[in-house]
Each structure stands twice: as structure tokens, then as C-alpha cells.
Amino acid sequence: MNGTQYYLDTFKVGREQLRQLTATALAHGGDYSDLYFEYTTYFNLLLKDGVVSSGGFHTDYGVGIRVLKGEKTGYAYSENTEMADMLKAAQAASAIARGTGNGRAYQAVTDRAADLYPVTKCWRESSAEAFLPFLKAVEKAVFGKDGRVVKVIARLSNSVSDVMMYNSLDELTCDTRPMGSITVTAVFSQNGMTENMSASRSFRMGVEMITPELIDELAEQVTAGIDARFEAQRPKGGQMSVVMGAGASGILLHEAMGHAFEADFNRKGQSIFADKLGRKVCPEGINVVDDGTVSFNRGSGNYDDEGVSAEKTYMITDGVLTSYIHDRVSASWYGVAPTGNGRRENFRYNPIPRMRATYMESGNAAPEDIIASVKHGIYVDEFSNGQVKIGEGDFTFFVKSGYMIENGRLTMPVKDINIIGNGPQALADIIAVGNDLKIDNGTWTCGKEQSVPVSCGMPTTLISSLVVGGNQ
Amino acid sequence: MITPSEIQAARRCITIALENGASASRVCLTKSVNDTCTMLNSELDKVTHSADRSVYIYLYVDGRYGTFSTNRLEEAELEAFIIKAIGMVRMLGEDLCRTLPDPSRTATDAKSGLELGLYDAAYEGTDADARLHTAESLSIYGSLAAGEDGFIETDGRRFRLISEECEYADSIDDIYTVDSQGFEGRHTETSFNCFTEMTIEDTEGNKYSSFWWEASPFIKDIHGQECSRTALQKAISQIGPKNRRSGLYRMVVDTAVASKLISPILSALNASSIQQKMSFLEDSIGKRMFPEGFTLMDYARTPGRTGARLFDTEGVATKDAPIIENGIVRQYFVNTYMANKMHIAPTVEDITRPCVLPYLRDEAIHSGSISRQDILRRCGNGILVTGFNGGNCNPTTGDFSFGVEGFAFRRGRITHPVREMLITGNLLTLWNSLLAAATDARPSTRWQIPTLAFDAVSFSA
Numbered sequence: 001m002n003g004t005q006y007y008l009d010t011f012k013v014g015r016e017q018l019r020q021l022t023a024t025a026l027a028h029g030g031d032y033s034d035l036y037f038e039y040t041t042y043f044n045l046l047l048k049d050g051v052v053s054s055g056g057f058h059t060d061y062g063v064g065i066r067v068l069k070g071e072k073t074g075y076a077y078s079e080n081t082e083m084a085d086m087l088k089a090a091q092a093a094s095a096i097a098r099g100t101g102n103g104r105a106y107q108a109v110t111d112r113a114a115d116l117y118p119v120t121k122c123w124r125e126s127s128a129e130a131f132l133p134f135l136k137a138v139e140k141a142v143f144g145k146d147g148r149v150v151k152v153i154a155r156l157s158n159s160v161s162d163v164m165m166y167n168s169l170d171e172l173t174c175d176t177r178p179m180g181s182i183t184v185t186a187v188f189s190q191n192g193m194t195e196n197m198s199a200s201r202s203f204r205m206g207v208e209m210i211t212p213e214l215i216d217e218l219a220e221q222v223t224a225g226i227d228a229r230f231e232a233q234r235p236k237g238g239q240m241s242v243v244m245g246a247g248a249s250g251i252l253l254h255e256a257m258g259h260a261f262e263a264d265f266n267r268k269g270q271s272i273f274a275d276k277l278g279r280k281v282c283p284e285g286i287n288v289v290d291d292g293t294v295s296f297n298r299g300s301g302n303y304d305d306e307g308v309s310a311e312k313t314y315m316i317t318d319g320v321l322t323s324y325i326h327d328r329v330s331a332s333w334y335g336v337a338p339t340g341n342g343r344r345e346n347f348r349y350n351p352i353p354r355m356r357a358t359y360m361e362s363g364n365a366a367p368e369d370i371i372a373s374v375k376h377g378i379y380v381d382e383f384s385n386g387q388v389k390i391g392e393g394d395f396t397f398f399v400k401s402g403y404m405i406e407n408g409r410l411t412m413p414v415k416d417i418n419i420i421g422n423g424p425q426a427l428a429d430i431i432a433v434g435n436d437l438k439i440d441n442g443t444w445t446c447g448k449e450q451s452v453p454v455s456c457g458m459p460t461t462l463i464s465s466l467v468v469g470g471n472q
Numbered sequence: 473m474i475t476p477s478e479i480q481a482a483r484r485c486i487t488i489a490l491e492n493g494a495s496a497s498r499v500c501l502t503k504s505v506n507d508t509c510t511m512l513n514s515e516l517d518k519v520t521h522s523a524d525r526s527v528y529i530y531l532y533v534d535g536r537y538g539t540f541s542t543n544r545l546e547e548a549e550l551e552a553f554i555i556k557a558i559g560m561v562r563m564l565g566e567d568l569c570r571t572l573p574d575p576s577r578t579a580t581d582a583k584s585g586l587e588l589g590l591y592d593a594a595y596e597g598t599d600a601d602a603r604l605h606t607a608e609s610l611s612i613y614g615s616l617a618a619g620e621d622g623f624i625e626t627d628g629r630r631f632r633l634i635s636e637e638c639e640y641a642d643s644i645d646d647i648y649t650v651d652s653q654g655f656e657g658r659h660t661e662t663s664f665n666c667f668t669e670m671t672i673e674d675t676e677g678n679k680y681s682s683f684w685w686e687a688s689p690f691i692k693d694i695h696g697q698e699c700s701r702t703a704l705q706k707a708i709s710q711i712g713p714k715n716r717r718s719g720l721y722r723m724v725v726d727t728a729v730a731s732k733l734i735s736p737i738l739s740a741l742n743a744s745s746i747q748q749k750m751s752f753l754e755d756s757i758g759k760r761m762f763p764e765g766f767t768l769m770d771y772a773r774t775p776g777r778t779g780a781r782l783f784d785t786e787g788v789a790t791k792d793a794p795i796i797e798n799g800i801v802r803q804y805f806v807n808t809y810m811a812n813k814m815h816i817a818p819t820v821e822d823i824t825r826p827c828v829l830p831y832l833r834d835e836a837i838h839s840g841s842i843s844r845q846d847i848l849r850r851c852g853n854g855i856l857v858t859g860f861n862g863g864n865c866n867p868t869t870g871d872f873s874f875g876v877e878g879f880a881f882r883r884g885r886i887t888h889p890v891r892e893m894l895i896t897g898n899l900l901t902l903w904n905s906l907l908a909a910a911t912d913a914r915p916s917t918r919w920q921i922p923t924l925a926f927d928a929v930s931f932s933a
Contacts, residue, residue, distance in 0.1 A: 045564075048748070051565035051566070051567055052564055052565045053536070053537065053564055053565045053566070053567035053570070054537055054538065054539070054564065054567075054570075055538050055539075055560065055561075055564055056538045056539040056540045056541075056557070056560070057540055057557070057560065058540060058541040058542065059541075059542045059543070059544060059553070060542075060543055061543060061544055062543065071517070072515075072516060072517055072518065073517070073518040073519075073520075074518070074519050074520075075518070075519070075520040075521075076520065076521040076522070077522060079523070079524065079525060079543045080544075089521075092521040093519075093521075095519055095600060096516070096518070096519050127560070127563065128560050128563045128564065129563045132563070132564075132565075150749060151748055151749055153748065187748065187749045187750060187868070189749070194749055194750075194868045194869075195868060195869075196750055196867075196868055234871070234896060237718055237894060237896060237930070237932030238718050238932055238933075255862075268512065268634075268635045268637075268671075269634045269635055269671070270634060270635055270671045270679070270681065272679055348522055348524070350518075350520070384864050385862065385864060386862055387861055387862035387875070389681065389861060390681070391634075391671050391679035391680060391681035392678075392679060392680060392681070392891065393679075394861060394875075394877070394891060394892055395861075395862075396861050396862030396863060396875035396894075397862065398862060398863055398864040398873065415866075415871075416864070416866045416869070416871045416872070416873055417873045417894075417896065418862060418863040418864070418873035418874060418875055418894050418896070419894075420861065420862075420875045420892050420893070420894055421892070422892065467892055467893070467894060467932055467933060468894075468932065469863075469873040469874075469875075469894035469895070469896040469932045470873075470894075470896055470930075470932055471896065471930055472718055472719050472720050472930040472931070472932070
């Protein structure tokens with residue numbers, strides 16, 4: 001990480017100006033104010049039809065100013081850091097504190113965070129030329145893996161964000177956040193049929209993430225399973241047991257419970273889990289965490305976007321709902337410490353409780369024994385997207401591929417089915433947890449009001465009953 | 473609003489690009505201001521003010537192409553930015569298909585930005601107090617009388633109101649595009665929106681939430697408390713869902729969510745999807761892929777209607793045109809790059825205002841309106857879908873699976889709510905089972921997709 005002066009210089013401000021801005025923001029009687037300075041550079045390259053023929057870079061710069069009065073929020077931002085424009089934004093945000101309203105004490109919380117993503121070579125120091133051979137090598141490796149490949153699309157994108165956060169409690173925190181992402185899509189043709197497969201990797205790393213091993217890994221993943229994809233059929237739909245494969249199945253946790261554990265929904269009484277804190281919500285022995293401390297993970301941050309240090313938050317401990325995930329607002333309302341989940345898309349948005357890396361810790365069952373225990377069900381391991389209704393708890397996730405399970409054995413490949421369930425019911429219906437936790441390092445992005453990078457993970461897990469879409 | 477000096481700055485970007493080695497360039501300057509006031513349970517919860525300004529620069533250099541953007545518009549910084557960008561483009565692979573559009577295809581009638589009549593001068597008179605007043609007027613929280621036990625009774629339904637979130641927002645968006653061939657186009661649009669989300673709880677502790685919204689380029693179209701009452705009514709109507717057996721049912725899809733079934737079709741008609749062999753509508757031009765009588769129009773140029781535009785992102789003039797006519801695919805969305813690459817005629821980059829025309833299977837449409845209730849009556853028994861919950865459509869095959877919620881209906885009348893259901897099938901098969909398309913699309917939406925009815929849809933529950 002750079003020293004504080006680097007960030008003050010980047011944003012052309014001094015400490016006295018920071019104090020003046022928070023004082024202006026609190027001029028109408030707010031309880032707390034904070035400033036979020038951001039300078040982000042984005043870069044992307046796209047290989048299509050054998051040529052890296054499009055690419056570009058983008059820069060974004062500005063400061064967001066927030067005022068809290070109780071739980072009420074005033075927010076404004078400026079796309080430059082001229083003092084006059086920042087003061088205007090501070091005055092606009094201060095309007096929330098006009099009139100009556102109960103105040104609330106906000107406490108200083110910042111500890112010095114660990115450096116979760118030390119960078120060997122920053123993306124900003126490299127030119128496009130350096131990455132062209134990588135994309136060409138990915139394409140060549142994918143074509144080399146399977147003769148049915150007719151198209152390869154490969155995209156490399158990266159970003160580097162310098163952020164500086166200052167608040168009316170005189171806490172100043174700074175961070176530089178790298179992110180590199182690769183996505184590869186292959187289109188296959190066989191006997192007049194067309195199918196496509198995708199693979200991605202995303203890490204908070206610098207240029208050093210580009211390795212020959214990564215090329216092999218992506219080529220292997222994007223071609224493995226294509227035989228099954230061509231053979232796959234729609235199953236007969238209905239209620240059945242579902243075995244969630246290790247890794248990307250963590251989308252189940254993200255949709256079925258993670259969102260419902262976000263404390264803003266619970267503070268307003270809107271979540272189906274709003275009255276379940278301290279209660280048993282799933283079988284004993286199950287632990288579900290939201291973790292901001294996984295090194296180089298897409299969802300991690302040395303600090304969240306309110307300057308709170310990263311932590312590993314146990315949401316479910318031994319089957320009991322032990323914590324929601326908090327930003328400063330909800331933490332203050334509940335009278336607990338913030339959990340480092342106050343996140344935002346960029347300086348244009350105020351922070352709200354968001355997930356980071358959400359996963360279930362390993363249990364003690366062997367994955368093969370879990371599959372063998374199912375008489376009739378479905379095994380799923382590749383997903384594209386999901387959604388949840390917070391109040392009702394109804395969630396869905398879309399399965400790109402999987403297999404039917406008949407008498408304890410994987411049988412017919414299946415694809416393109418949606419699975420639907422109810423969060424609390426699905427948690428209660430977990431009957432086996434494998435010993436093979438795997439975090440999925442794909443390009444997961446959560447879209448609750450704003451887009452933020454996240455990741456998810458899960459050991460092989462058996463749920464006794466979910467509704468599987470299919471033919472009738 | 474974009475100022476004359478900002479227009480000069482955009483033009484200057486073109487000059488800088490050409491002076492530093494670009495053979496052609498397009499620059500798009502966007503500016504927007506947005507204000508919101510959010511009420512939680514009738515009390516002010518959040519106010520936000522945002523003002524954005526960005527420049528997007530498209531560079532064509534030595535047969536190569538790149539896209540760049542920044543929100544740092546000081547001239548010295550812009551010049552350094554463009555020079556650096558040109559340097560990067562030179563490193564990319566040559567692709568001679570990347571060109572600006574034929575100048576004869578670009579719009580010539582978007583000079584002031586006001587031609588489509590989407591700017592409401594009342595926006596300029598809307599201040600913070602007016603916004604707060606409008607936001608407060610949305611709330612019905614205080615008017616709902618609860619008994620001592622906290623429950624409210626309406627039409628025989630008992631519920632507790634958990635939360636009411638109302639939001640009023642207004643914005644102005646101003647876009648100016650200029651290219652090195654002489655195209656200049658501008659589009660200015662105001663927008664006024666209100667949104668309410670209600671969460672209620674029934675006597676057994678089950679929660680239900682629903683939302684409603686109004687949007688228009690004109691403030692006169694915003695009706696305040698109607699929005700909240702509709703959201704509440706929709707939440708109440710979900711109380712007491714019953715399970716429904718898996719099976720084949722007639723499906724009516726409410727206009728509020730019907731665009732979900734059009735979106736994969738429009739993606740499949742994009743030339744980029746077709747060229748990449750990721751479209752289930754490849755080689756479909758001139759072929760009857762949809763039922764006879766079904767027509768999907770692009771009404772891009774209707775003055776005063778949300779989403780209307782005179783030019784696309786390349787500056788190409790839009791036009792009102794059939795996309796699918798009488799079941800026959802008439803148009804792909806082909807930008808200049810794809811036209812050069814696929815050796816086909818260019819059209820526009822994307823659809824602007826999709827509009828499904830009224831349809832009744834085996835019946836000629838003469839005139840008059842077709843309501844959702846008309847369609848329910850025609851269908852007799854089935855499931856009315858009022859919400860989608862996740863799901864996806866395979867772009868190469870058209871196979872889909874979506875989560876749905878809504879209501880069972882019998883003899884044309886709604887009987888009870890249903891949820892946790894899935895529909896599964898193939899999009900082309902689904903559309904060829906179309907029974908009816910109503911005339912009830914909301915005027916406030918860019919996509920004019922009315923209530924639709926389909927036969928024999930596979931539901932899992």
C-alpha cells in the first residue's frame with residue numbers, strides 16, 4: 001500500500017481541508033459525515049475472431065460526501081476535487097439533517113488493516129502490448145483442446161482504484177485496490193448443433209496473475225464437460241433432492257440467505273430473517289461466513305468503503321443465526337460493531353451492507369457418499385445467475401449444467417434449468433455437508449442497487465427438497 | 473445542460489485525435505443531473521444529489537480501433553488522455569472492418585436535442601423543497617388505520633404494514649455526439665419518477681412485498697399516492713398463496729413483466745450474437761419464425777414518448793420499422809462494424825422502442841382495446857404471471873427456465889396467488905403458442921409490451 005501522502009497528493013487535498021469538508025457537511029446538525037475519494041483506472045482488451053482488435057481504458061475520479069442523522073442519509077458527490085465544488089456537495093448532503101430527527105452516536109472503529117493483496121507489478125505500469133500474447137495463447141490453447149471449437153472470445157480487464165476515506169471522527173484510511181479478470185467463451189459445433197461454454201477468473205492481484213498455468217486452467221475448464229452439454233436434456237421437473245457441487249454452488253448461500261442477512265433489510269423489518277437473530281436456522285454443525293479477509297479474493301478489501309477493517313463474519317454458527325452483516329448505519333442501530341460490509345460501486349453511491357466472499361465451512365461427509373445417498377435427485381455444479389425476494393425468502397438460481405442422480409449414481413446430463421426454493425426452508429433442509437469446501441474465483445458480481453465484486457464458495461451439500469424446472 | 477463551451481471541448485477532442493494520428497473519431501459527451509428523496513414509513517430517509525459529466529472517445533487509427541472514456545475534462549488532461557489512447561490503439565490488431573458509418577445514414581434532424589419533445593421545462597423549477605413535498609405526498613403510511621393489535625383490515629384481509637419505502641426522483645440527461653465526418657447530434661430528456669415498495673405481514677407471520685412505479689418525461693404524469701396504493705394492493709393480493717401441481721397450463725403474462733419474454737428475442741436478432749454463433753435466430757431473415765399475425769415494431773421516433781431517439785450510438789438515424797412482421801423476421805440489428813464484417817447491409821445498432829402489436833390467434837384485429845381481463849376470459853383457466861424470479865435463456869438454443877409468481881385463474885377470474893413455480897421450454901416454441909397480445913402496455917415504459925397469453929406452458933412446482 002502507498003503512504004497517506006500519496007493519496008492526499010492524488011486527490012489534491014490536505015488534512016485541514018478534509019476537516020473543513022466534514023464540518024460543512026455537519027453544519028445542519030448531522031451525527032456523522034464521511035468523505036470517499038476515488039481515482040480508478042479501467043483497462044480492457046477483447047480477442048474475437050483471432051484478433052485482439054478492440055480495447056480501451058477509462059478513468060473515473062471524484063469524491064462522495066455522506067451525512068448521517070440517525071439512520072437518515074444525505075449524499076452528494078463531486079467529479080472533481082476543487083474545494084469550492086466539494087463544499088457544494090457537502091452542503092447538498094447536509095440537507096438531510098434539517099428539521100427534527102433522533103440523533104445517534106457513531107463510534108470510531110478503524111484498526112490498521114492487513115495487506116490482503118500485495119502487488120508485485122501494478123496494472124498501471126503495463127501497456128496493452130504486454131497482454132496480447134496472453135490472449136492469443138488462451139485462444140490457441142482452447143482450439144487445441146477440442147476440435148469442435150468454432151469460436152473463442154477472450155477478454156482481459158483490469159482496474160486499479162486509489163481510495164481515501166475520511167470521517168468526522170477524524171479517521172483517515174487509504175487503500176489501493178487492484179482487480180484483474182479474464183473471461184473466456186468457446187462456441188462449439190457438433191452435427192449441426194451449437195453450444196457454448198464459459199470460464200472466468202478474477203482476483204485482487206496485479207499483472208503477476210497472468211501465468212501459463214492460468215492459460216491451461218481456463219482452456220481446460222472451458223472445454224471440459226462439452227460432451228455432456230451436447231448430450232444434456234431437460235429433466236422432468238418437480239420437487240427433488242439437490243446435491244450442490246463444491247465451489248460455485250455458493251450462489252445458493254448468496255441468494256438464499258446472504259441477502260436476507262444484510263442488516264439494512266433486517267433493520268427495516270423487511271427480511272424473512274428479521275426476527276430470527278439468535279435462533280436455530282439450520283442443522284447443528286453448519287457454519288456460514290461472509291469473509292472480507294481472503295487474500296487476493298475478488299470480494300476482499302483491506303477496508304470496506306467506510307474505512308472499517310476487513311473481518312471474517314460468522315453469520316451462522318453451529319446452525320444458529322449469530323450475526324447480520326453491517327455497515328456503520330445498521331451497526332449503530334443494532335448497537336454492535338460494524339462488520340466491514342459497508343460497500344459501494346463507486347464514489348457516486350452511498351455505502352450499504354453488501355456481501356464479500358460468502359461460503360459455508362466444510363462438514364465431514366465425503367462428497368461421493370453424499371451422491372451415493374440420493375435415490376432420485378439432481379447434481380448441479382455450474383451456474384450463471386440467481387435472485388431472491390427478501391421478504392418472502394423465495395430464491396432462484398440458474399443451472400447451466402448438472403446430472404440426474406438415480407440410485408446414488410450420476411446419470412443423464414441436464415442443462416439450462418432454474419431451481420427455486422425458500423431460504424429458511426432450504427437451510428433447514430440441509431442434510432449433509434461435504435469435507436471439500438471450494439471458493440469459486442469466477443467474475444461474480446452482485447447487483448443489489450449497485451454492482452460490487454463478490455465471490456462465493458461451498459462444500460458439496462445435499463438439500464432434501466427444492467423445485468427443479470423441467471418438462472411436464 | 474451541456475454548455476456551448478462543453479460542445480466546443482467535444483469538438484476539440486476530434487481535432488486533437490486527428491492531429492495526433494487518428495484517421496477518424498467519434499466523441500460523445502454525456503451530462504446528467506439526478507435528485508432523489510426517499511421516505512421510510514412517512515419520514516425522510518435519504519436525499520441524494522448527483523451531477524455527472526463524461527466524455528467517450530472512439531478512435532480509428534491505422535486500421536485499428538479503441539474506445540476510451542474519462543470524467544476529467546480539463547483540456548490539458550484531455551489532450552494527454554487522447555494521445556495516450558492513440559498510442560494504445562496502435563498496439564492492437566488491425567481490423568479494417570472498423571469504420572465510422574456512411575455519413576448518408578447519420579441523422580440530420582437532431583440539432584437542438586429538443587426535437588422529440590422529451591424535455592419538460594418544469595424541471596428547471598423543481599427545487600429541493602418541491603422534491604421533498606412530492607416525496608411526502610407519495611406516502612399513505614399515516615392514513616392506514618391499524619387496530620390495537622397493529623393489524624389493518626382491508627377487503628377481508630388482515631395484515632400488518634412492516635414498511636413503506638417511497639422514492640421521488642427527477643433527472644435530466646443531455647447527450648451530444650460529434651464525429652470527424654461532420655455528424656452532430658443531440659438528445660435531451662427529462663425524467664420524473666416515483667416508486668413505492670410495501671412490505672406487509674399476514675396473521676401467520678408470512679411477509680409479502682410488492683412495488684409499483686410511475687415514470688414520465690413530464691411531471692404532470694406523476695400521480696403520487698396512486699403509486700403507493702397500487703403497491704399495497706399488489707402486496708395484499710399475494711396473501712395466502714396455494715401450491716399448484718406441476719403441469720401444462722395456459723399462461724397469461726402481465727404487461728408489467730412481459731418484456732422478460734421479448735428481451736432474448738432482441739438479443740438473438742443482434743448481428744454480433746449471430747456472427748458469434750450465439751443466436752437461436754441465425755439465418756432467420758425473411759423466414760416465418762413466429763406465428764402468423766404477430767408483429768413487433770420499433771417505434772423509435774414517436775415524439776413525446778419515453779425512450780424515443782433520433783439516432784443510435786453511432787449517429788445513425790433511427791426509423792420506425794417492423795422487426796418481426798406477420799411472424800416473419802424482417803430486421804437484424806447491424807451496426808457498421810458488423811455490416812462490414814458480415815458483408816450485409818447495416819441497419820441500426822439496437823432496437824429503440826419495441827412495441828408488440830395486438831394479436832388474437834385465428835382472429836383478425838379490427839379496432840378497439842384488448843385488456844388483461846379480456847385475455848383472462850378468453851383463456852378460461854390457467855396461471856397469470858405477475859412476476860419473474862430469476863432464470864435464464866440459452867442464447868444459442870433459446871431454451872429457457874424462469875422462476876415465476878402470480879395467480880391461478882379459473883373461468884377468467886383470479887382465484888388465488890401462487891409462487892415458487894418455474895416455467896421451462898424453448899422460446900421459439902413458446903412464442904409459436906401465442907394466443908393473444910393485449911393493448912394495455914403502460915405509456916410510461918420504453919418497451920411497449922402488453923399482456924401476453926400462451927398455450928400449454930410447462931410449469932414445475
